[in-house]
Amino acid sequence: MQKKTKVIISVIVAIVVVLGGFYLYASHSVARHVPGHVYEYTSISGNQKAYMTFAKSGDEVVVTPSRDKALKANDSDSAFQSVYQDEADQGKWNYEAKGSKLTLSKTQDNKVSLWQYNHVLAFGKKIHSSSFSYQIANAGQGVDRKATNFEQIR
Amino acid sequence: MKINNKKRLAAVFMTAVLAGPVLASSVAMADNATGSPAEQADITNWIANTPQQVSNNMVMQHIDMNNLNGTRYIIQWGDTLSSISAATGISVAKLCYDNNIQNANLIYAGDVLILNRNGDVPAGYNPNVNPNAVAQTRVTINNGPKTVNIYAPKSVKKIYNEQVDNLKTDDHSNNSENNAFAAPADAKNSTSDNQQSQQSTDSTSDSESDSQESSSTSAKTKTRNAAATNHGKHRSSSVSASAIVSGLESAAGDSKLSFEEGDGGEDAEQVDVDSAVILKAAKKGDYAKVLSEIKDALGDKAKDGTTVYIEKDGNEINVYAVESDNSSSKDSNKDDEDSDSQSNDNDDDSNSQATNDNQETDTTDDDD
Numbered sequence: 001m002q003k004k005t006k007v008i009i010s011v012i013v014a015i016v017v018v019l020g021g022f023y024l025y026a027s028h029s030v031a032r033h034v035p036g037h038v039y040e041y042t043s044i045s046g047n048q049k050a051y052m053t054f055a056k057s058g059d060e061v062v063v064t065p066s067r068d069k070a071l072k073a074n075d076s077d078s079a080f081q082s083v084y085q086d087e088a089d090q091g092k093w094n095y096e097a098k099g100s101k102l103t104l105s106k107t108q109d110n111k112v113s114l115w116q117y118n119h120v121l122a123f124g125k126k127i128h129s130s131s132f133s134y135q136i137a138n139a140g141q142g143v144d145r146k147a148t149n150f151e152q153i154r
Numbered sequence: 155m156k157i158n159n160k161k162r163l164a165a166v167f168m169t170a171v172l173a174g175p176v177l178a179s180s181v182a183m184a185d186n187a188t189g190s191p192a193e194q195a196d197i198t199n200w201i202a203n204t205p206q207q208v209s210n211n212m213v214m215q216h217i218d219m220n221n222l223n224g225t226r227y228i229i230q231w232g233d234t235l236s237s238i239s240a241a242t243g244i245s246v247a248k249l250c251y252d253n254n255i256q257n258a259n260l261i262y263a264g265d266v267l268i269l270n271r272n273g274d275v276p277a278g279y280n281p282n283v284n285p286n287a288v289a290q291t292r293v294t295i296n297n298g299p300k301t302v303n304i305y306a307p308k309s310v311k312k313i314y315n316e317q318v319d320n321l322k323t324d325d326h327s328n329n330s331e332n333n334a335f336a337a338p339a340d341a342k343n344s345t346s347d348n349q350q351s352q353q354s355t356d357s358t359s360d361s362e363s364d365s366q367e368s369s370s371t372s373a374k375t376k377t378r379n380a381a382a383t384n385h386g387k388h389r390s391s392s393v394s395a396s397a398i399v400s401g402l403e404s405a406a407g408d409s410k411l412s413f414e415e416g417d418g419g420e421d422a423e424q425v426d427v428d429s430a431v432i433l434k435a436a437k438k439g440d441y442a443k444v445l446s447e448i449k450d451a452l453g454d455k456a457k458d459g460t461t462v463y464i465e466k467d468g469n470e471i472n473v474y475a476v477e478s479d480n481s482s483s484k485d486s487n488k489d490d491e492d493s494d495s496q497s498n499d500n501d502d503d504s505n506s507q508a509t510n511d512n513q514e515t516d517t518t519d520d521d522d
Contacts, residue, residue: 041197045189048198059307063201065232089286090202090234094307105310106200109284111334112314115197116304133302134195137317138260140295141302141335144192 026121031097033122038074039150040067052104052150053080054095060084061104063093067153074154102129111137117148125152191297199231199263202288205240208233212241222269229289231263236285242269250281263289294337393436395466401441402448402464410458411449418463422474425462427451429471436471448473 036056040049051070053062062073062083073083084092091108103116113136117129127150135141193199203211211230212219222242229238235255239246250256252270261267306314317334395415402413427447435443449456455475463474 043193043196043198045193045196048196050198050201059309063197065198065201065204065207090288091286094309096305096307098305101305103305103307104197105307105314107310107313108287110313112306112310112317113200114304114306114314115195132195133304134295135302135304135335136195136200136295137334139200139291139335139337140191140195141299142191142195142296143299143302144195144297146192 022123023121026123027100027119030100030102030120030122030127033127033152034095034097034102036074037152038070038154039127040153041148041150044144044146044148051153053083055080055084059094059096061093061095062087063104063106071154102127108137113137113139118143126150127152191295194231194291194295200288201232202234202286203230203232203237205237208237208241217269222271225269227267227269229261229263229265229267231289233261233263233289234286235261235283238267238269239285242271244269244271245275246283246285247275247279247281248273250283251275251279255283256281260287260290262292264292265289291337294335393433395464395471398432398436398441398444398464398466398471401436401439402445402462405441405445410460411456412461414461414463415465416463416474417465417472418461418474418476422463422476425451425455425473425475427471427473429469432471432473433469 034054037054039052039054041052042049049065049067051062051064051067053070053073055061056077060080062070062080064070064083064087069083069087073080087093091106094105094107096103096105100120101116101118102120103114105115106113114134115136116133117127118132119130121128129148129150131143131145132148133141133143208230209219211233212227215228217225217227219242222244227238235246235249238244239249248270249267252268252273255261320334399413399415406413425448431447432444435441435447448462451473452460452462452475455477457477459477461476463476465472465474
C-alpha cells in the first residue's frame with residue numbers, strides 16, 4: 001500500500017472517529033445540559049415561542065410563554081418554586097432527560113400530556129431534536145418527524 | 155389613453171402580487187387554530203396564553219377591545235377562559251353564560267366565542283368549568299401511528315400509567331368514552347356509536363349484520379380504527395362458549411355428560427367453577443383440564459343424563475348443570491341469552507365487554 005493511500009485512509013478514519021465521537025457526546029448529553037438553565041423553544045410553525053426553566057435539581061420545569069417569568073424562575077431555588085407554584089393552576093410541568101430523549105409532561109385535572117423530543121443533539125447552547133412524540137390528554141397521540149430547536153438563553 | 159389603461163392594469167396587478175401574501179398571512183395569523191398535526195400537537199399550543207397574548211390575538215382579528223357587544227372571537231390555541239376573561243374584563247361566568255359553556259372544562263380552538271360586556275349573569279349561575287384549561291381540539295390529532303412509547307417523568311408515572319391502562323381497557327372494549335388520548339368530541343361520537351351498536355346487538359338476532367355494523371361504526375375515526383385493531387387482536391386470542399362446548403365434547407369422549415351452549419334455562423343450577431382456570435385452559439386448548447375442573451365442581455351431579463351448559467359473560471365463564479334432559483330449556487336458551495345481555499346494561503365496563511364478546515361468539519359461529 002502506498003504511503004499516500006495510508007494517509008488518506010488515516011485521515012478518513014480520524015474524521016469518522018471525531019464525528020462519531022461528537023455525535024455520541026451530543027446525543028447523550030441533554031441530561032447534563034438542561035438542569036438549572038432557561039431555554040427558548042421555537043414552535044414548528046416558527047411563530048410561537050415558549051420558555052422553559054429547568055430546576056437545578058428534581059424534575060420540575062417552568063414552561064411559560066413569558067420570557068420574564070422564565071428568567072425570574074432561574075434567579076434562585078426559592079424564585080423557581082415561587083413561579084412554579086404560581087403557574088401550577090395552568091398545569092404542573094415536569095421533565096425527564098435521558099439518553100437522547102427529552103420528555104416534558106403537563107399534569108392538569110389529574111390528566112397527563114407528554115411531549116418527547118427524540119434523537120436530541122445538545123451542543124453548546126443549542127439543542128436540536130429531529131422528531132417528537134406526543135400523547136396529549138383529550139387531544140391525540142402520534143409521532144412527527146419535524147425538527148425542533150431549543151436555545152439556551154441563560 | 156391605451157397606455158394609461160395598461161399602466162393602471164399593471165399597477166393593480168403588481169399591488170395584488172405584493173400585497174396578497176401580506177393580506178393572506180394576516181388572515182392566517184388571525185385564525186391559527188388549524189394546521190398540520192405536527193403544528194397542532196406542538197407544545198406551544200398547550201401552554202396557557204397570557205392575557206397579553208389573548209389581547210394580541212384579538213387585535214389580529216380586528217376586534218375593538220373598547221366595544222365588546224356581541225363581538226365574535228375565534229378561540230386560539232393556548233387560550234383559556236381565565237386569560238380571555240383577564241384580557242377582556244368579562245367574567246368567566248359571563249363568558250360561560252353567553253356561550254352556553256357548562257359542565258365541561260372545555261373550549262375548543264377554532265370555535266367562536268361571543269364577547270359581550272353588556273348584561274348580567276342570573277343569580278346563582280355557577281358554571282362547572284376549569285377556567286385554566288387550555289382550548290382543546292374537536293378532532294383527534296394523529297398523523298398515523300397508533301401506539302406511541304414515551305418515557306414519562308418519574309413523578310407523573312403513576313397517573314400516566316393509570317391513563318394508559320384505561321386506554322388499553324377502552325381499546326379492549328371498543329369504547330373510547332374515557333379514551334385519554336382522543337378528542338372529547340370524537341369520544342362522544344364513539345360512545346353513541348357504541349351504544350347504537352350495542353342496541354342492535356341486543357335487539358336483533360342476525361349476528362352477521364351486528365358484527366358488520368359494529369365494525370363499520372368502529373371505523374369512523376382514526377382512534378376508533380386503533381380500537382378496532384386491538385379488538386381484532388383480542389378476538390383471535392379469546393375463546394367462545396361454542397368453542398368450549400365443542401372442545402369439551404371431544405375431551406369427554408363417551409362420558410356420561412353432554413354439553414350445550416347457554417345457561418340451561420330455569421331448571422339449571424349454576425356450578426361453582428373457577429372461571430379464570432377454565433378460560434386459561436380453554437385458551438391453551440387444554441379441554442381435558444376444563445373437563446376435570448367442571449367434573450370436580452359437579453361432584454355427585456356428574457352422572458348419566460346431566461347436561462352441562464356453558465355461558466360466556468364478558469370475561470367470565472358460567473357453567474350450569476341440568477340433571478335430566480330438558481328440551482324446553484334448550485329451546486328457550488337463546489331468548490334467555492338475549493334477556494341476560496339486556497339485564498347487564500347497568501354494568502358500565504363489563505356491559506360493553508359483554509356486548510363485544512357476544513359479537514365474538516357470533517363471529518366464531520359464523521366461521522364454523
